[in-house]
Amino acid sequence: MALIEFVDVGVCYRRRGGGETVALEQTSLTIAPGEFICIVGPSGCGKTTLLHCLDGLHSPTSGRILIDGREITGPGRDRAMVFQSASLMPWRTVVRNVTYGLELHGVPLREAIPRAQAMIELVGLAGFEDRHPGELSGGMQQRVNLARALVIGPDVILLDEPFAALDAQTRELMQTELLRVWDATKKTAVFITHQISEAVYLADRVVVMSARPGRVKAIVPVPIARPRPASARRDPQMYAIEAEVAALIDGAHAENVAV
Amino acid sequence: MTQLAQTTTGLVTDDIAVPRRRPVERTGFFGTRRATELISIVAGLALWELAARFAIHNTAFLAPPSLVAIRAWQMILDGTLAYNGWVSLQELIIGFVLGVAFGIAIGAAMVQWKPVNDALEVWISALYAAPIVALAPILIIWFGFGTSSKVAVVFIMVVFPMIISTQAGLESVDRRLLLVARSFCGSRWKTFRTVALPSAAPFIVSGMRQSVGRGLVGVVVGELFGAKAGLGNIITTASSVFDMPTLFVAVVTLALAGVLLTGILRSFELRLAAWRDVA
Numbered sequence: 001m002a003l004i005e006f007v008d009v010g011v012c013y014r015r016r017g018g019g020e021t022v023a024l025e026q027t028s029l030t031i032a033p034g035e036f037i038c039i040v041g042p043s044g045c046g047k048t049t050l051l052h053c054l055d056g057l058h059s060p061t062s063g064r065i066l067i068d069g070r071e072i073t074g075p076g077r078d079r080a081m082v083f084q085s086a087s088l089m090p091w092r093t094v095v096r097n098v099t100y101g102l103e104l105h106g107v108p109l110r111e112a113i114p115r116a117q118a119m120i121e122l123v124g125l126a127g128f129e130d131r132h133p134g135e136l137s138g139g140m141q142q143r144v145n146l147a148r149a150l151v152i153g154p155d156v157i158l159l160d161e162p163f164a165a166l167d168a169q170t171r172e173l174m175q176t177e178l179l180r181v182w183d184a185t186k187k188t189a190v191f192i193t194h195q196i197s198e199a200v201y202l203a204d205r206v207v208v209m210s211a212r213p214g215r216v217k218a219i220v221p222v223p224i225a226r227p228r229p230a231s232a233r234r235d236p237q238m239y240a241i242e243a244e245v246a247a248l249i250d251g252a253h254a255e256n257v258a259v
Numbered sequence: 260m261t262q263l264a265q266t267t268t269g270l271v272t273d274d275i276a277v278p279r280r281r282p283v284e285r286t287g288f289f290g291t292r293r294a295t296e297l298i299s300i301v302a303g304l305a306l307w308e309l310a311a312r313f314a315i316h317n318t319a320f321l322a323p324p325s326l327v328a329i330r331a332w333q334m335i336l337d338g339t340l341a342y343n344g345w346v347s348l349q350e351l352i353i354g355f356v357l358g359v360a361f362g363i364a365i366g367a368a369m370v371q372w373k374p375v376n377d378a379l380e381v382w383i384s385a386l387y388a389a390p391i392v393a394l395a396p397i398l399i400i401w402f403g404f405g406t407s408s409k410v411a412v413v414f415i416m417v418v419f420p421m422i423i424s425t426q427a428g429l430e431s432v433d434r435r436l437l438l439v440a441r442s443f444c445g446s447r448w449k450t451f452r453t454v455a456l457p458s459a460a461p462f463i464v465s466g467m468r469q470s471v472g473r474g475l476v477g478v479v480v481g482e483l484f485g486a487k488a489g490l491g492n493i494i495t496t497a498s499s500v501f502d503m504p505t506l507f508v509a510v511v512t513l514a515l516a517g518v519l520l521t522g523i524l525r526s527f528e529l530r531l532a533a534w535r536d537v538a
Contacts, residue, residue: 104449
């Protein structure tokens with residue numbers, strides 16, 4: 001059964017000097033409930049556009065995106081986004097940043113704060129509730145970003161290169177942490193990245209996209225058992241799948257050069 | 260469970276938290292900025308005293324600070340300073356509060372609705388640049404010699420810088436935060452209240468600090484052109500009889516009020532902007 005369906009989705013941007021840029025072309029993709037999907041591709045392959053369309057921040061020019069059989073027309077409570085930059089309100093404390101989405105949904109604070117508290121514990125930030133984002137490291141800010149999305153209880157969590165700005169070690173730690181939190185909550189996850197090892201380590205299936213125009217080039221399943229501890233990165237099977245994805249992305253590049 | 264606990268404690272060692280507050284510099288009194296300021300003030304007063312006693316003997320031109328201080332003490336005792344100061348302060352506060360409220364409302368409306376902006380922009384930039392205090396005599400004619408004319412002068416002095424700083428603040432909003440609000444289905448009003456307004460708050464308070472001085476100018480100029488009471492009125496009546504000590508008492512009181520009000524808003528501004536320093 002499919003939870004999310006992209007049916008021939010196309011997105012065109014009007015260029016400033018006239019003419020159009022095709023960001024996405026004829027993209028079809030089906031995502032099952034509880035699945036962890038990673039989308040990789042070169043920059044300019046329309047992966048962020050695809051995610052924004054799924055969140056309802058952007059409307060496709062053609063085609064349809066269905067969630068639970070209903071067409072997406074705008075942002076909804078069934079989806080939550082973890083943004084690329086942590087995008088926290090610098091004047092709010094950690095706990096009030098986490099309650100932010102709930103507040104916009106009209107949940108009263110006396111109910112929102114205990115829920116945020118529980119989520120802060122889940123992402124490993126207990127004790128930091130009253131700090132401001134400026135006092136946190138980049139990794140901790142991304143934990144708040146993640147908690148803010150999870151606390152509203154979405155069916156689908158969308159992650160737009162959330163660890164791109166972190167150093168390599170923090171990044172690996174955060175990936176393992178994300179899987180731990182995901183195992184605990186069992187949400188459907190759509191994760192955008194340009195790092196192949198990150199995609200393979202996290203995903204059930206890796207969607208490889210090609211650029212200009214962006215389209216789905218291949219879908220690579222990752223049949224490695226869960227839960228995946230940090231040591232799963234050193235699994236030879238993991239390396240083999242990474243090589244396969246890398247070859248597909250190189251192919252995608254080569255095609256562009258040929259055109 | 261143990262695995263969870265391990266990863267959680269791993270956080271503290273791997274992600275190093277930034278210290279909560281920056282260390283505050285503290286040194287002794289002498290040789291500090293405060294000491295130099297104090298010496299400067301005392302020296303300035305001494306020069307003034309000497310000039311008034313030995314260079315310009317006519318107290319119709321310049322009164323020495325000692326005479327000003329004596330006059331000030333008399334005016335405090337007989338209540339004239341308190342009464343006239345209170346009249347001016349009332350005019351300032353009412354005009355300032357109205358100017359700030361309207362300035363924020365108009366500035367916000369201009370950022371939220373483009374037609375409002377297009378219609379008002381040209382007027383506001385012209386009136387902000389113009390020496391608007393020149394309108395004071397007209398306002399005195401319209402509103403009379405009482406409080407309301409001075410409130411009107413303060414209002415026009417304050418409202419334009421407030422509109423401009425509100426606009427600047429609202430336009431400085433981080434677009435990424437607006438996207439967060441939209442993603443969480445934030446309505447236009449809630450997005451404005453939770454993202455735009457807090458982002459603009461430091462700009463608005465700094466606009467208030469800058470306009471309070473303009474408001475004070477408005478009070479005095481308004482009272483110079485026609486009033487029944489107030490510090491500006493003291494200046495007019497004292498100068499007509501060459502009563503320099505009284506005139507200086509009013510001027511010094513106004514200067515102190517300006518310093519005090521700006522200082523209050525400055526500390527408010529620093530507290531509001533605290534999150535910006537750590538961010």
